[in-house]
Amino acid sequence: xxxxxxxxxxxxxxxxxxxxxxxxxxxxxxxxxxxxxxxxxxxxxxxxxxxxxxxxxxxxxxxxxxxxxxxxxxxxxxxxxxxxxxxxxxxxxxxxxxxxxxxxxxxxxxxxxxxxxxxxxxxxxxxxxxxxxxxxxxxxxxxxxxxxxxxxxxx
Numbered sequence: 001x002x003x004x005x006x007x008x009x010x011x012x013x014x015x016x017x018x019x020x021x022x023x024x025x026x027x028x029x030x031x032x033x034x035x036x037x038x039x040x041x042x043x044x045x046x047x048x049x050x051x052x053x054x055x056x057x058x059x060x061x062x063x064x065x066x067x068x069x070x071x072x073x074x075x076x077x078x079x080x081x082x083x084x085x086x087x088x089x090x091x092x093x094x095x096x097x098x099x100x101x102x103x104x105x106x107x108x109x110x111x112x113x114x115x116x117x118x119x120x121x122x123x124x125x126x127x128x129x130x131x132x133x134x135x136x137x138x139x140x141x142x143x144x145x146x147x148x149x150x151x152x153x154x155x
Contacts (some may be wrong), residue, residue, distance in 0.1 A: 063095065065143045067129045070097055078123050078148040099127045104145075120147045
């Protein structure tokens with residue numbers, strides 16, 4: 001042991017380091033490597049969990065954009081007086097949509113025949129986006145109301 005201490009002291013003096021310096025023992029190096037390995041493992045597990053959450057948020061954002069685009073399309077049709085009571089379709093094999101448009105009564109209980117009908121009527125549009133994640137059916141509902149013109153009936 002004395003020989004090892006003298007050897008370490010001589011090498012420290014040659015390197016220009018203060019006398020009496022000592023290096024790390026094998027046990028200290030192993031313990032520090034184990035601690036470093038545990039820290040890296042924890043960091044990677046946190047990182048992978050964060051990446052999964054980013055993927056989920058990205059999918060929800062995509063669904064929201066698709067639903068908003070379809071709802072805008074249905075609103076444009078309603079504002080042009082085009083009413084399709086029930087419609088459905090899909091964007092791709094994963095995402096499907098279904099929509100219902102309901103015309104709400106505009107007379108508010110007024111049954112008099114002398115009243116002039118309003119030029120607009122209220123329509124409620126319900127849109128539902130459906131997709132499957134790991135065997136479970138997921139649904140994103142979206143609903144709005146809009147005014148739409150009353151089309152004159154041709155006689």
